[in-house]
Amino acid sequence: MGGKFCVMCGKEDVKLIGRLCPSCYVKSREMVRVPRSMSITVCRICGSRKLKGKWVAPRGDISSSLEEEIISALELDEHVQEYHVDVGQMWSDTHGNNHFPLRISGSVEGERFDETKDVMVKVESTLCDSCVKRRGKYYEAIIQLRSREGNLGLDEKRFFESFFSREDAENLSDVVELREGVDYYFINRTVAKRLVAKFASEVKVEMKESYQRERIKRGKRDAKLVISLRL
Known part of the structure; x- marks a missing residue:
């Protein structure tokens, strides 16, 4: 045989991969x-x-x-x-x-x-990191939902929660219902701020930011973000 051929079966004039057809x-x-x-x-x-x-x-x-x-x-x-x-x-x-x-x-x-x-x-x-934090009710931010008229109504609460994405809902570590409104505790500060920005871009709302439980952690200033929303 003068041309290329498969060394296993002997076939000639076929495309070879290495030395095999x-x-x-x-x-x-x-x-x-x-x-x-x-x-x-x-x-x-x-x-x-x-x-x-x-x-x-x-x-x-x-x-x-x-x-x-x-x-x-x-x-x-x-x-x-x-x-x-x-x-x-x-x-x-x-x-x-x-x-x-x-x-x-x-x-x-x-x-x-x-x-x-x-x-x-x-x-x-x-347990994943988020569930560990959720079980320990860890939080970095609180969104305090209130009404300008006094007590917060159920419709207002539901309206605000309609803006929650799946990520927002899964990021909650606790929800506390009070006489004056509802406090939403978020594991991640960025998630809370993004939710508020989305809500405020579509709804006229009074918004105020403050901090609580300020301390020095690993040489850096650390505090819980509190965002007050009044509908």
Whole structure:
């Protein structure tokens, strides 16, 4: 044989990947690699998962989070041109370990491949930073909602809360209803200020900022922000 040929099957006049034709290449190589086992850290209260050292809000149930984690861990052979992943139903072995069966199909130079994998996933449950703070009723800012007319009505309270985004609501560590109005305790000062700015841009409201519990923390001045809103 004078020309190029596949060293495995002997085919001539075909495109080679290294020294193999596409058919022999996909038969002799692992097209997709995935860890045999992996772990995921999930908040037992809100379902957030820890990704690269940061807590990420859940976009679905725990199974969806696990599927995302597995798919992101896939390593494809450099010659794979297109692929599709089917994640099967999670099952548990006799030791309580969770397993996900995977079926990965795709092609290399028009040659189809189909591989099956099994990934064992260990779920570590803990509390995310936000839930730890929420449980301890930690807060950086208070929004005091009041009425110019005296007692705050239910309609006014509901109207203000209609401006809450999901992030705003999840950032609350406490809500205290008083005779004169409602105090909303926010874990993050920036979230509270952003909510107030959005509300004040659309509603005529008297707004006043002040600080309480001022102290020196790690050489820096630290205090709780209090934002008073009067409708």
